[in-house]
Amino acid sequence: MIRVDGLTKVFRRPRTFSGPFGALRTLVTRQYEEKTAVDDVSFDIGEGEVIGYLGPNGAGKSTTIKILTGILTPTAGTVRVNGLVPWRDRSANARRVGVVFGQRSQLWWDLPLIESLRLVGSLYDMPAARFEASLKKLRDLLGLDEFLDTPVRQLSLGQRMRGDLAAAVLYEPPLLYLDEPTVGLDVLAKEAVREFIVETNRTGRTTVILTTHDLADVEALCKRIILIDHGKVLFDGPIDALVDQPRRLVVLLESAPEEVRGVSRDDQGRHVFDIHGDLPAMIASISAEHTIRDLSIEEPDLESVIKGIYAR
Amino acid sequence: MTRVGFLFALAYRSSIVMTCVTLVAQVFLLRMIWTAVYGSRAEAAGLTLEALLAYLTLANLQSFATQTLVSRVIHHRIRSGTVFFDLARPIGYLRQMAAFQAGNTAGSLLLLAPVVPVVLLVGSITAPVNGPGYVVTLVLGYVIAVQLALLISLLGFWMLEIGAVSLLYQLVSQFFAGTMVPLAFFPGFLGTLAEVLPFKYMGYVPAAIYVGHISDISGPLLVELAWVAGLWALLALAWSRTHRRVVIQGG
Ligand SMILES: Nc1ncnc2c1ncn2[C@@H]1O[C@H](COP(=O)(O)OP(=O)(O)OP(=O)(O)O)[C@@H](O)[C@H]1O
Ligand SMILES: [Mg+2]
Numbered sequence: 025m026i027r028v029d030g031l032t033k034v035f036r037r038p039r040t041f042s043g044p045f046g047a048l049r050t051l052v053t054r055q056y057e058e059k060t061a062v063d064d065v066s067f068d069i070g071e072g073e074v075i076g077y078l079g080p081n082g083a084g085k086s087t088t089i090k091i092l093t094g095i096l097t098p099t100a101g102t103v104r105v106n107g108l109v110p111w112r113d114r115s116a117n118a119r120r121v122g123v124v125f126g127q128r129s130q131l132w133w134d135l136p137l138i139e140s141l142r143l144v145g146s147l148y149d150m151p152a153a154r155f156e157a158s159l160k161k162l163r164d165l166l167g168l169d170e171f172l173d174t175p176v177r178q179l180s181l182g183q184r185m186r187g188d189l190a191a192a193v194l195y196e197p198p199l200l201y202l203d204e205p206t207v208g209l210d211v212l213a214k215e216a217v218r219e220f221i222v223e224t225n226r227t228g229r230t231t232v233i234l235t236t237h238d239l240a241d242v243e244a245l246c247k248r249i250i251l252i253d254h255g256k257v258l259f260d261g262p263i264d265a266l267v268d269q270p271r272r273l274v275v276l277l278e279s280a281p282e283e284v285r286g287v288s289r290d291d292q293g294r295h296v297f298d299i300h301g302d303l304p305a306m307i308a309s310i311s312a313e314h315t316i317r318d319l320s321i322e323e324p325d326l327e328s329v330i331k332g333i334y335a336r
Numbered sequence: 337m338t339r340v341g342f343l344f345a346l347a348y349r350s351s352i353v354m355t356c357v358t359l360v361a362q363v364f365l366l367r368m369i370w371t372a373v374y375g376s377r378a379e380a381a382g383l384t385l386e387a388l389l390a391y392l393t394l395a396n397l398q399s400f401a402t403q404t405l406v407s408r409v410i411h412h413r414i415r416s417g418t419v420f421f422d423l424a425r426p427i428g429y430l431r432q433m434a435a436f437q438a439g440n441t442a443g444s445l446l447l448l449a450p451v452v453p454v455v456l457l458v459g460s461i462t463a464p465v466n467g468p469g470y471v472v473t474l475v476l477g478y479v480i481a482v483q484l485a486l487l488i489s490l491l492g493f494w495m496l497e498i499g500a501v502s503l504l505y506q507l508v509s510q511f512f513a514g515t516m517v518p519l520a521f522f523p524g525f526l527g528t529l530a531e532v533l534p535f536k537y538m539g540y541v542p543a544a545i546y547v548g549h550i551s552d553i554s555g556p557l558l559v560e561l562a563w564v565a566g567l568w569a570l571l572a573l574a575w576s577r578t579h580r581r582v583v584i585q586g587g
Contacts, residue, residue: 095423097580118426130421132340134347143340147425147432175347 025199025231026069026092031101032255033062033087061087062098063255071198074225074232076246076263078239080334084255085235086125089201092233093123105199119148122192126204129184130191131176137187138172141194148195155194162190165220182213189217193224200224200232206241218244239326251333258333269324270298273306278315285310296322337432338439344405345443352444356451359400363459366392366516381520386462387547391518393459394543397452399515401445402478402538404485406437407492407502414492430486430575437482465548473545473553476560477537483567484509484534490571493578513539520549534563 036056062084069075079085090096091103094110094117103110110117123130131140145155163169166186171179179187185205192200202221206214218241224230225245234245242249242263249266251259259266274296280289287295299306299321310316322328345352367389374385383391410433413419422429464470488505492498512535514522519530519540530536537560544550 090420093424095420115426115428118424121424123421123424125420128417128420130418132344135340135343139340139343143337146339147337147427149426 025071025073025106026067026233027102027104028068028088028092029066029102031062031065031088031091031103032060032099033084033091033096034099035059035061060255062091064101065252065255065257066101067250067257067260069231069233071231072225072229073248074221074234074246076242076249077233077235077252078242078249078330079235079252079258083252085252086203087255088252089123089203089233089235092201093121094118119195120197121199121201122195122197123201124185124188124192124203124205126185126188126202126207129176129188131184131187133177134175136173136175137168137179140176140187141191144191144194150195158194158196159190162194165223166190166216181208182210182216185209185213185217186220189220193230196228198228198230200230202232202234202236204236205234206236206238214238214241221245239330243326251330253334263326266329267324267326269329270300271324272322273297273299273303274320274322275310275316276318277310278317281314284314337435338442341436341439341441342443343439344409344436345440345447349447352447355400355403356448359396360451360454360458363393363396363455366396367459381518383518383520383547383549386460387549388518389460390462391543391547391549392515393455393461394546395513395515395518395539396459397448397455398474398477398542399510399513399539400448401441402474402481403444404437404482405440406433406482407485407489407498409433409436410486410489411492411498411502430571433486433489434482437485441478462547464546466545466551466553469553469557470542470546473537473556473560474542476557476564477539477542480534480560480563480567481509481538483564483571487567487571487574490574490578509535509538512536514543515539518544518549520544534567537563 036058065084065088077085077088087096091098092105092110094112094114097111105117106120108117108120130144131137132143141159142155145159150158163172166189168186168190171183171187176184176187189205192202200221205221206217209217221232221234222245225232232245234241236242246263248262249259250257274294276294277284280293282289284295285297287297289295297306303321307316307319370388370392371385374380374388378384380388410419413422422432425432484505488498488502491501495501510516512519512530512533514530514536519527519536522530530540537556541550541556541560545553545556550556
């Protein structure tokens with residue numbers, strides 16, 4: 025469905041100068057600073073997949089999504105979305121794609137929510153009957169009724185996000201790009217957004233690319249993740265493979281020796297062992313030789329694994 | 337999008353009402369000043385006082401009607417990054433923005449309607465000498481105004497800060513439209529400049545046709561059509577160049 029190959033985007037902006045006449049020099053300069061936001065990224069995404077597209081701030085996630093929607097033209101590389109080149113077949117591509125940018129809204133601030141939805145209906149040539157049917161479904165699914173006639177600027181963040189989700193899926197696109205759709209939401213609102221994504225993916229076989237900084241989103245929604253940093257892909261594969269590691273036993277020993285059974289002391293003075301086989305026996309044999317002050321067992325979790333990958 | 341533009345005008349009705357008040361005040365002041373200037377003279381530059389007052393009243397009404405909000409909206413949407421969504425639509429960007437402006441103008445006219453009698457009363461009006469000619473040239477003048485506004489707005493994709501430019505544009509276009517002083521009174525070089533610039537089609541030309549100061553409309557009409565066609569081509573060219581280097585703020 026989506027095939028990205030060697031995608032690279034270099035931003036070029038005039039160098040800024042400081043000091044007296046700095047602004048003027050900035051204006052007339054021919055010197056440019058270059059910033060590689062996306063660097064040789066390749067991946068394939070199949071129909072109906074929900075992909076977590078993750079990375080720290082400034083990794084290049086939003087830039088990738090802007091290229092996939094056809095708004096930005098890449099510096100190098102090829103992209104095919106349903107066989108279309110997004111930035112060349114912009115209009116055809118746009119009809120098949122829904123976008124949410126959690127940081128900003130596609131809703132018209134001063135008008136009631138329903139007007140922005142009507143606008144979307146007309147921009148995507150929806151016949152009245154189809155519009156009404158789709159709206160009806162979304163009203164139930166997202167609970168829009170209580171604020172459909174409220175100007176968007178008066179909505180809470182959670183309500184606004186629901187409105188934005190509705191606007192993105194109103195014309196039933198087979199592909200959804202969700203850039204931080206849960207940013208700033210409380211636990212319940214996040215839960216509602218997640219349920220909506222699951223539902224949309226399930227009933228419409230909608231393919232979803234999701235970027236988020238909340239790994240709970242990823243755990244709830246994605247089977248596969250693509251991790252990027254500094255514009256480069258660090259990992260691409262199923263979450264299971266990433267977290268498929270042994271549980272770990274963490275002990276703090278009274279005497280804090282340099283090394284215990286081939287495991288050296290970490291910077292917090294602890295020893296961390298991978299757990300294989302019989303855990304009670306393992307603890308017993310350690311306590312036979314050392315006095316244990318504290319002890320805990322760590323499940324492998326996405327957050328620590330991802331932290332580990334970023335740190336590399 | 338037309339609908340959104342229309343609702344936008346209604347949502348901002350208080351600012352439009354303020355503009356209406358300004359309009360009434362301005363027409364009133366212009367009437368006082370020009371009546372004093374004429375004194376006992378019957379006519380100047382081929383215009384009777386009666387025709388001149390009708391001209392000024394009309395020109396000011398027109399200048400209000402052909403005002404465009406679209407550059408401000410575009411500017412705001414570029415700066416906030418919400419222009420992303422406009423560009424992600426299956427319909428051309430300029431088409432969306434033109435539709436917005438058309439709706440917005442319709443909304444403003446609706447709000448203006450009750451004020452028209454007041455303006456006519458404060459100012460002065462005569463029966464049209466050439467009604468159809470007036471309407472046709474005014475509509476084309478409006479099209480030119482929207483095209484120019486869109487062209488200015490495209491600068492925003494290149495500079496990100498166009499507040500000063502659009503303010504300057506507004507001043508220049510108002511002045512050369514002849515809403516304060518009919519172009520017939522512009523001296524020498526200024527007159528020539530006003531003559532070649534397109535702004536006169538938003539104010540002076542239609543109003544002068546209305547009061548019969550211009551009797552042969554075929555000339556202005558042809559030039560207007562040429563402007564519309566030329567600006568159309570220029571917009572298409574400018575947009576295709578702008579398009580390629582679009583940068584959306586923030587992520
Ligand atoms: N218009 C632009 N001009 C210049 N550089 C840009 C522009 N937009 C983004 N960048 C740079 O490209 C890099 C990637 O930005 P991007 O917005 O894609 O990051 P992101 O992964 O979405 O980060 P975040 O998680 O913070 O949203 C950043 O270093 C940013 O400074
Ligand atoms: Mg981002």
